[in-house]
Amino acid sequence: MTTNILPAQSRLFKPLKVGNMELKHRIVLPPLTRNRNDDDHIPLPFMAKYYGDRASVPGTLIISEATSVSHLEEGQYNIPGFVSDLQVEAWTKIIEAVHSKKSYYFQQIWGMVRASFPELMAKKGLRYRSSSAVAMKGRDTIPEAMTEDEIQEIIQSFVDTAKKVIGAGGDGVEIHSAHGYLLDQFLSDAVNLRTDGWGGSIQNRARLVLEVVKAVVDAIGADRVALRLSPYAAFQGAEKEDIEGQYLYIIKELKKMDTPLAYLSLVEATGDPGALVRGDKPVNQGKTLDFILEEWSKWSPVIVAGGYLPDTAAQALEDRYKDFDVLVAFGRYFLANPDLVFRIQKGLELNKYQRPTFYLNMSEEGYNDYPFSKEYLAAYPAAQAIKLGKNSYN
Incomplete structure (x- = not known):
């Protein structure tokens, strides 16, 4: 049975303790790569306004865009690092x-x-690498398989970066093991063809992500560490033949730790970026995260992402996820609505996002020019709402 409930009256606005954080609601800004860093992978000054604006309702969880753990991993233009x-x-x-x-x-x-x-x-004169020498579809260049030394170096890089984040005042780190990036390339049997201790079996393919998690937990504490997984995504060719077997093994191993992670972040089948962003043919549609949630069994909260709107998110928390401590990530609509939490709570119309401006390198267009609502500015007159143009605010 589907529950019809207004978002403001739903579990979206039920407070939840996550790690050491006391969240006032369950609407989360997830990681969104937007290429607004400079050519040396340093965040540009106007990025502080972007993140600060989306934190404008107290008690909101803000998760940064994916950030490289070493200069060797700054492999695309204008993405950030957290190294220098x-x-x-x-x-x-x-x-x-x-x-x-x-x-x-x-x-x-x-x-x-x-x-x-x-x-x-x-x-840059750097090695183009992966778990194995398997080319990505559409590219002629074949990566070189990472060596044992390089694998150990990357584990240490995650640790070093996590320490720097905490030293800079961050509340924690989310380890990215999704969507065909480094750790997911080791999980995928379509990419990882290794025959050593880092490939072959489900256990060996999961070894790197588990060692990274454990090393970072040892360095900064489990309540400051989270992990993101995308079981069903085929983005960048990182598919898995035995999805349930692969991810149940990871979940069971994580639960052997003495202290739970701050949270687990999961991408639903509907959240595959290949389908959402590039228009690829959707895969694994109709499949759910139930097998992970049941095994995780409220060990710590879970963030889900899957192209939600306010009403569908409220329904998901009241129905499908009613027995679990679940939060909902809003990506595109949080980009377009700096006061998204306020708008959802007050039932206000949302700004429409402009897809052509998602990845305008180093530009404030499509980034800091989405307006706050008149109602928010009336309620919070001291809000940092600096006009950037005649159409900046409603």
Whole structure:
């Protein structure tokens, strides 16, 4: 039976403790790569406004865009790193902007390897790598299989970056093991063809993500660590033949730790970025995350992402996820609505997002020019709502 309930009256606005954070609601800004960093992978100053604006309702969880854990992983133009002093300094200002609104901040951290642009890696004089020497569809360049030393170095890079995030004031880190990026390339039996201790079996393919998680937990504490997984996504060719077997093994191993992670972030089948962003043929539609949630068994909260609208998110929390501590990620609509939480709670119309401006490198267009609602500005007259043009605000 489907529950008809207004979002404002639903579990979307039931507070929830997540790690050490006391969230006031369950609407989350998820990681959104938007290429607004400079050519040295340093966040541009106007990014502090973007993140701070979306933290404007106190008690909101803000998760950063995916951030490289070493200069070797800065493999696409204008994505960020959290490695150099200048990068850390810039991110510190962003974290402060979020905290100034009495909201919370997690940094998503990743490696890219074969998801990097081969020509950029060549330009930098860096090795183009992956779990195995398997080319990505549509590319002629074949990556080189990572060596044992490189694998150990990447584990340490995750640890070093996590420490820097906490040192900069962040509330925690979300480890990216989804959507065909580094850790997901080891999980995928379509990409990982290794025959050593890092490939072959389900256990060996999961080894790297589990070792990264455990190392980061040892460094900063489990309540400051989260993990993102995309069981059903075929993005960038990282498919798995035995989805349930692969991910149930990971979940069971995580639950052997003494302390639960802050949260688990899961992408539903409807959230495959290949279908949502590039128009690829959807895969695994109709399949659910139930097998993971049942095994996880409320060990810690779970964030779900799947192209939700306010009404469908409310229904999901009241029906499908009623027995679990679930939060909902809103990507495109949080981009287009800095006051999204307020709008949902008050039942206000949402700004429409403009897909052509999603990835305008180093530009504020389609980034800081989406308006706050008149109602929000009336309720919070001291909000940092600086007009950037005649159409900046309603």
